[in-house]
Amino acid sequence: MTATITGLGVVAPNGVGVDTYWPAVLDGVSGLARLADGHAARIGGTVDGGTEGIPGRLAVQTDRWTQLALRGCALALTDADLDPDGLDAFDLGVVTASSSGGNEFGQREIQKLWAQGPDYVGTYQSIAWFYAATTGQISIRHQAKGPCGVLVSEQAAGLDALGQARRVLRDDAQVVISGGTEAPLSPYALVCQSTNEGFSVSADPDVAYLPFDDRADGYVPGEGGALIVIERSEHARRRGVRRYADLAGYAASFDPPPGSSRPPTLTAAIRGALADAGLTPGDIDVVFADGAGTRDADRAEAEALAAVFGPGGVPVTVPKALTGRLYAGGSSLDVATAALAIHHGVIPPTGGSTGAGPSCPIDLVQGAPRPGPVRSALVVARGAGGFNAAAVLTTPAE
Amino acid sequence: MSICTLEELTELLRETLGDDEEINLDGDIRDVPLSELGFDSLAKLELAASLRHRYGVIVPDGVIETLLTPADTLAWVNGEIAVVA
Numbered sequence: 268m269t270a271t272i273t274g275l276g277v278v279a280p281n282g283v284g285v286d287t288y289w290p291a292v293l294d295g296v297s298g299l300a301r302l303a304d305g306h307a308a309r310i311g312g313t314v315d316g317g318t319e320g321i322p323g324r325l326a327v328q329t330d331r332w333t334q335l336a337l338r339g340c341a342l343a344l345t346d347a348d349l350d351p352d353g354l355d356a357f358d359l360g361v362v363t364a365s366s367s368g369g370n371e372f373g374q375r376e377i378q379k380l381w382a383q384g385p386d387y388v389g390t391y392q393s394i395a396w397f398y399a400a401t402t403g404q405i406s407i408r409h410q411a412k413g414p415c416g417v418l419v420s421e422q423a424a425g426l427d428a429l430g431q432a433r434r435v436l437r438d439d440a441q442v443v444i445s446g447g448t449e450a451p452l453s454p455y456a457l458v459c460q461s462t463n464e465g466f467s468v469s470a471d472p473d474v475a476y477l478p479f480d481d482r483a484d485g486y487v488p489g490e491g492g493a494l495i496v497i498e499r500s501e502h503a504r505r506r507g508v509r510r511y512a513d514l515a516g517y518a519a520s521f522d523p524p525p526g527s528s529r530p531p532t533l534t535a536a537i538r539g540a541l542a543d544a545g546l547t548p549g550d551i552d553v554v555f556a557d558g559a560g561t562r563d564a565d566r567a568e569a570e571a572l573a574a575v576f577g578p579g580g581v582p583v584t585v586p587k588a589l590t591g592r593l594y595a596g597g598s599s600l601d602v603a604t605a606a607l608a609i610h611h612g613v614i615p616p617t618g619g620s621t622g623a624g625p626s627c628p629i630d631l632v633q634g635a636p637r638p639g640p641v642r643s644a645l646v647v648a649r650g651a652g653g654f655n656a657a658a659v660l661t662t663p664a665e
Numbered sequence: 666m667s668i669c670t671l672e673e674l675t676e677l678l679r680e681t682l683g684d685d686e687e688i689n690l691d692g693d694i695r696d697v698p699l700s701e702l703g704f705d706s707l708a709k710l711e712l713a714a715s716l717r718h719r720y721g722v723i724v725p726d727g728v729i730e731t732l733l734t735p736a737d738t739l740a741w742v743n744g745e746i747a748v749v750a
Contacts (some may be wrong), residue, residue, distance in 0.1 A: 325683070
């Protein structure tokens with residue numbers, strides 16, 4: 268069974284919908300801007316028009332994070348030319364990524380709790396905050412009665428969700444709605460992130476997030492992500508629809524605790540994904556890096572890539588420099604971008620960075636897109652707390 | 666405390682369900698089942714909470730299940746208001 272990506276629903280700070288997002292990425296258009304005063308972060312990536320078209324009856328019972336996903340899901344289904352009503356309900360599954368969940372909805376209810384008392388906490392808090400809300404609402408909206416679930420591994424969750432989607436397709440699903448979104452810009456959410464390693468408090472959108480750059484001094488948060496329709500190749504062929512890329516390989520690993528004498532295990536996830544895809548490092552045309560944006564984390568990632576590919580051995584790019592780190596939406600958006608790179612035969616640049624610093628021995632694509640066939644792409648993601656995941660996408664098999 | 670009218674109840678129903686063009690609360694909805702208007706079990710709990718805050722009327726869990734239409738709901742709420750008055 269080969270799993271292939273047939274639909275992308277991008278909801279990003281620099282573009283909603285593939286037709287807006289992809290040109291923005293190629294042109295280096297940033298979605299980062301100053302946030303309102305008084306927040307625990309100065310710069311962030313916000314999505315304008317990200318929740319358009321959400322019915323009022325869903326809006327009252329969902330957080331912005333789920334609403335962004337519902338918008339992304341609608342875009343992905345249209346992009347995949349897929350009408351869920353035409354499927355057997357049990358053939359359609361939903362597996363999404365989640366991280367901070369319904370934090371804005373929760374903040375409103377916590378305010379009511381403290382200002383008015385427990386009796387004023389709304390009933391919908393019970394379903395709006397928790398990790399599976401997006402999966403649940405998508406499943407209900409489209410009557411997806413196939414295997415459903417949610418993966419929670421911060422920035423790595425998008426890849427983990429796709430890995431699980433592939434397992435579910437191997438089992439008995441024909442189509443899975445996967446991917447993820449995040450809405451981490453409520454005051455409550457920003458305060459929670461303010462103690463994260465590497466969280467930037469810079470006030471200048473042009474230098475606040477520069478992955479692998481000498482001046483790297485942290486990352487900025489962003490909202491949004493991508494919803495992805497992934498289905499069995501034979502099912503896609505029968506439908507006669509366009510396939511962006513196959514999910515050829517996936518692997519995950521977990522780091523030892525801080526202070527351990529054992530090294531981080533990102534290399535194991537990368538090698539595992541390559542082995543799963545039956546490819547060697549030389550087969551990979553581009554790496555979509557995690558790009559955490561701090562000197563230490565960037566160096567660790569660059570060393571892991573050098574260990575596998577040799578120093579400067581493969582083009583590396585970090586388009587998320589234009590959007591911020593989207594946590595549960597982050598690696599999903601990276602997968603969408605990698606699929607577009609394969610489909611269009613061009614590597615998008617890393618926005619902002621002027622080049623990899625001397626401690627990062629990588630060939631960083633920056634300044635302009637690099638055209639040329641992209642037959643396979645490696646997507647790497649690290650989630651706070653020690654999560655590592657890697658996925659290999661390839662040109663769809665004939 | 667003055668009674669709850671159908672108009673006021675309809676406004677509460679609209680607030681609970683959210684503004685949605687697919688939801689039709691026009692006309693005489695007194696005997697239309699709440700489930701047909703879009704009320705699932707959570708929405709009914711939310712409605713009960715709103716009635717509590719707006720009219721001071723308690724709607725016990727056992728009673729919520731028996732309120733199948735706006736007419737049932739008006740009868741319960743106004744009955745409770747009369748008791749308190």
